[in-house]
Amino acid sequence: MMNTTDYLQVIDETIKNGPYKANWESLSAYEVPQWYRQAKFGIFIHWGLYSVPAFSNEWYSRNMYIQGTKEYEHHLAVYGNHKEFGYKDFIPLFTAKQFDPGGWAALFKASGARYVIPVAEHHDGFQMYKSAVSHYNTYDMGPGRDILGELKAAFEEQGLELGVSSHRAEHWFFMSHGKAFDSDIREPLVRGDFYWPAMPEPDHHDPYGSPPSGEYLEDWLIRCCELVDQYQPKIFYFDWWIENAAFRPYLQKFAAYYYNRAAERGMPAAINYKHDAFMFGSAVPDVERGQFAELKPFFWQTDTAAARNSWCYTENNDYKSAAEIIRDLVDIVSKNGNLLLNVGPKADGSFAEEDQAILTAIGSWLGTNGEAIYDTSFWRIFGEGPTRIEEGQFTDGQAKTFTPEDIRFTVKGSCLYATVLVYPEDGIVRIQSLREKSPCFEGILRDVTVLGFSEQPAWERDTEALTIRTTAVTSALPVVFKLELA
Secondary structure (H helix, E strand, O other), X not given: OOOHHHHHHXXXXXXXXXXXXXOHHHHOOOOOOHHHHHHOXXXXXXXXXXXXOOOOOOOHHHHOOOOOOHXXXXXXXXXXXXXXXXXXXXXXXXXXXXXXXXXXXXXXXXXXXXXXXXXXXXXXXOEOOXXXXXXXXXXXXXXXXXHHHHHHHHHHHHOOEEEEEEOHHHHHHHOHHHHHOOOOOOOOOOOOOOOOXXXXXXXXXXXXXXXXXXXXXHHXXXXXXXXXXXXXXXXXXXXXXXXXXXXXXXXXXXXXHHHHHHHHHOOOOEEEEOOOOOOOOOOEEEEEOOEOOOOOOOOEEEEEEOEOOOOOOOOOOOEOOHHHHHHHXXXXXXXXXXXXXXXXXXXXXXXXXXXHHHHHHHHHHHHHHHHHOOOOEOOOOOEEOOOOOOEXXXXXXXXXXXXXXXXXXXXXXXXXXXXXXXXXXXXXXXXXXHOOOXXXXXXXXXXXXXXXXXXXXXXXXXXXXXXXXXXXXXXXXXXXXXXXXX
């Protein structure tokens, strides 16, 4: 096992000798890597012990210990008494017999994604990689494989960038409800135990209550830095609760260590955060299950899932349509953002048919229209149309009702791309922002073509709109016009 004292000293020395220091002033010099800004589309993966029960969602490990919940009752009915069969007893059942890292990488490549972020450790505390910090990981237990290491190698073969996600912060309290009755979660719990520390859970009146101890925060820091050193991720994604004030000095230490390690390797890296956990400008803000209503001058990311009800696979997942996800991707990119789309493999390592179909459909659309997405920048305005996006997180509960008037813009070189989110049945598109004497565009429009179709559209500009007419273009998915400018 790791000598934590020595490792903490390595962390301190790396910060001392590197360009980035553990304070916001120094970290504000951070710049978002260009490759990340240009990638536009990535894949998120929630896969772990919670995929074995495949019930309700990925919070099964917490909720199964809360008496009266559907997870608690389900656990009693299917697995029996919590004292005899607790969450730890899912480890031997997590064998991942059909896990094929090469097949995963090929599927993600076919989806059009350019980076992939597996959850390395979820709130439950089970590490999906070989670790010197704890034996509760996929190499020492369960599958007996370094899942993250195998994925990294497979992604590299496909030209996909690797990120990692840590949800470890919430483990401080995540398993605490098992102490309320006679379960397998009982004192004494010491560092290194699977359920440690299982402290009281903050409530909505005091969300930052029960602040983590110094011992726990050091353990959290070491786990994060271990991921950096072993797997060299290009992106490090953090889930919520790191905004707890107790984490601040440790977040600064981690960011300085990570950015310094990246600088040593000549490998620009990025951190994703929520809820203002990082000082603005020191990392990339992320909007969970939501997006912004307007174009932003700063780069940002949306993370959402293919299913509305869960991040992991369950037997009753409520899947979005590929068309809905593609429209959101176009909208997000037009506003200077990236889309990180989550899929949840089954416990055995295979993917549900619905997940595969969604990824394949997105990849097919990007194969035709990707030049309007990849390597593009935002334009003077993000778009036009009557549909207003509800801003903020957790706003993707229902599909947005876009119209043929809803159009989004991106730009690359001398080309402006106008993506019609819902193509009109009559084939007539009117773009008011490109009318003659528009405050948005007073230049010369040389030509208009439509991606993926051989028809040459007819077009004209007047003081009302740029009007584009087609007769053979039909699609249930967004249609992209390529406008060549002088």
